[in-house]
Amino acid sequence: MSQSFDVVVIGAGPAGYVAAIRAAQNGLKSACIDEWKNRDGSTAFGGTCLNAGCIPSKALLESSELYHRAHAEFASHGIRIEHASMDIAKMQARKSGIVKQLTSGIAALFKANGVTGLQGHGRMLGAGRVEYTPHGGSPGLIETRSVILASGSAPIELKAVPFDGKDVVDSWGALEFVEVPKRVGVIGGGVIGLELGSVWKRLGAEVTVIEALDQFLYMVDQQIAKEALRHFKRQGLDVRLGAKVTASRRGTEGITLDYADANGTHSITVDKVIVAVGRRPYTQDLFGPDAGVRLDQRGFIEVDHECRTNVPNVWAVGDAVRGPMLAHKGSEEGVMVADLIAGQVAEVNYEVIPSVIYTAPEIAWTGRTEEQLKQDGVAYKVGSFNFAANGRAKALEQAAGLVKVIASAEDDRILGVHIVGPMAGELIAEAVLAMEFSASAEDLQRTIHAHPTLSEAMHEAALAADKRALHAINK
Numbered sequence: 424m425s426q427s428f429d430v431v432v433i434g435a436g437p438a439g440y441v442a443a444i445r446a447a448q449n450g451l452k453s454a455c456i457d458e459w460k461n462r463d464g465s466t467a468f469g470g471t472c473l474n475a476g477c478i479p480s481k482a483l484l485e486s487s488e489l490y491h492r493a494h495a496e497f498a499s500h501g502i503r504i505e506h507a508s509m510d511i512a513k514m515q516a517r518k519s520g521i522v523k524q525l526t527s528g529i530a531a532l533f534k535a536n537g538v539t540g541l542q543g544h545g546r547m548l549g550a551g552r553v554e555y556t557p558h559g560g561s562p563g564l565i566e567t568r569s570v571i572l573a574s575g576s577a578p579i580e581l582k583a584v585p586f587d588g589k590d591v592v593d594s595w596g597a598l599e600f601v602e603v604p605k606r607v608g609v610i611g612g613g614v615i616g617l618e619l620g621s622v623w624k625r626l627g628a629e630v631t632v633i634e635a636l637d638q639f640l641y642m643v644d645q646q647i648a649k650e651a652l653r654h655f656k657r658q659g660l661d662v663r664l665g666a667k668v669t670a671s672r673r674g675t676e677g678i679t680l681d682y683a684d685a686n687g688t689h690s691i692t693v694d695k696v697i698v699a700v701g702r703r704p705y706t707q708d709l710f711g712p713d714a715g716v717r718l719d720q721r722g723f724i725e726v727d728h729e730c731r732t733n734v735p736n737v738w739a740v741g742d743a744v745r746g747p748m749l750a751h752k753g754s755e756e757g758v759m760v761a762d763l764i765a766g767q768v769a770e771v772n773y774e775v776i777p778s779v780i781y782t783a784p785e786i787a788w789t790g791r792t793e794e795q796l797k798q799d800g801v802a803y804k805v806g807s808f809n810f811a812a813n814g815r816a817k818a819l820e821q822a823a824g825l826v827k828v829i830a831s832a833e834d835d836r837i838l839g840v841h842i843v844g845p846m847a848g849e850l851i852a853e854a855v856l857a858m859e860f861s862a863s864a865e866d867l868q869r870t871i872h873a874h875p876t877l878s879e880a881m882h883e884a885a886l887a888a889d890k891r892a893l894h895a896i897n898k
């Protein structure tokens with residue numbers, strides 16, 4: 424006999440599991456199917472984000488940053504450590520422990536909210552019908568009023584540098600090295616490449632980042648991107664821009680990557696290669712022959728602004744649909760869809776999605792960059808404030824970087840906020856909230872910020888937009 428639900432979600436990453444929980448909170452009988460398997464064959468909810476992305480990468484970034492600071496910064500605090508050494512196995516075990524706690528937490532949340540969590544493969548057969556095959560079991564039919572597709576994304580492989588699962592790896596593999604490689608080549612200088620490159624650089628590897636585009640972090644406000652690059656170079660990260668990898672080969676000395684740039688062809692030899700050239704939507708075996716769900720030219724599930732597919736009562740969210748591949752964007756889409764299915768009013772404000780790069784210094788932004796505003800012909804004013812003049816940043820020994828607030832020259836509304844510096848990922852939340860409520864630069868100026876905190880840099884940058892900064896010379 425088939426089971427029946429109001430909502431069946433396929434995929435339990437941050438888009439899918441959040442959708443399932445919210446649907447249940449809305450009184451809908453919901454199930455969430457997920458096929459994730461870890462390297463050891465164990466199953467876990469949480470998708471890429473919890474098992475192989477956001478969480479394990481941040482765990483290792485923190486450990487590697489502490490190790491780096493113990494060597495490079497503690498002495499300036501007057502703390503002498505004679506023999507700071509590293510135990511990679513323990514670092515990795517800590518990371519795995521955090522992942523396990525969080526993924527088990529999702530199973531507990533499912534239980535508490537009355538979501539039926541199903542581990543195995545899900546396939547949409549047609550509107551109202553989903554096939555579920557438990558791991559090691561045989562397929563069964565589930566009937567449902569609504570389907571939410573949240574199948575996520577997978578890393579893109581380069582023909583010239585095929586993965587071997589050991590020395591040429593994707594981002595997941597790069598989180599699992601058991602010792603610090605001497606030389607690491609990172610192909611792709613985007614968010615994931617920079618974060619993973621940073622981990623191994625801070626732990627002592629020589630890291631070369633090879634990026635095909637001429638521009639560093641093209642999607643980031645270029646003043647911020649340039650400032651970040653300056654710091655990364657000073658830390659010894661070797662970033663080669665406008666460089667396209669054309670071939671790879673294995674020899675006795677390691678793996679040689681050939682690449683071409685404006686000056687000709689070159690090669691480097693490394694011990695490990697991390698391929699981080701982007702991710703593609705993952706929809707493998709997601710649809711039965713009669714599903715009828717349309718994909719776009721790049722393989723994303725086609726949806727409207729409310730995440731409806733072309734098939735009635737079938738929705739899609741997260742990395743599998745257009746928009747930035749970010750966990751919180753997927754989660755918000757999941758919430759919106761679960762609310763819409765329940766007949767409520769809901770929307771996602773795609774204009775103010777925060778983005779964070781967890782390097783040191785961190786980079787974070789929301790809204791439009793100066794380059795975009797110029798291109799759109801919008802009249803704007805800019806205020807910026809350097810962390811070098813912020814007391815808390817000084818006390819933290821992390822005074823690199825700045826906050827930049829861009830507001831409309833006509834009505835003062837905040838159009839974008841861009842940060843490179845300590846805790847940028849936390850600081851950007853204030854800007855997101857301000858923009859969500861259509862705040863003006865003056866609203867931020869008149870908001871009291873605790874002293875001494877990093878958030879005072881946001882306050883001062885807003886003041887600077889009207890040449891009223893109190894702790895910097897207004898130009």
Ligand SMILES: Cc1cc2nc3c(=O)[nH]c(=O)nc-3n(C[C@H](O)[C@H](O)[C@H](O)COP(=O)(O)OP(=O)(O)OC[C@H]3O[C@@H](n4cnc5c(N)ncnc54)[C@H](O)[C@@H]3O)c2cc1C
Pocket residue numbers: 433434435436437438439440456457458459460469470471472473475476477478480543544545546573574575576594595615705707708709740741742743748749750751752753
């Ligand atoms: C190294 C790395 C670091 C990252 N760091 C961040 C970060 O700091 N912040 C951030 O916002 N984003 C980060 N991301 C991106 C983030 O992980 C993704 O945006 C997010 O996981 C997308 O969520 P999702 O639910 O759409 O898909 P996923 O998390 O990919 O989950 C999809 C799930 O669906 C399952 N599935 C697929 N097809 C089926 C099927 N037919 N049947 C059953 N199950 C199926 C998959 O097994 C998977 O478990 C990072 C990514 C990587 C790789």
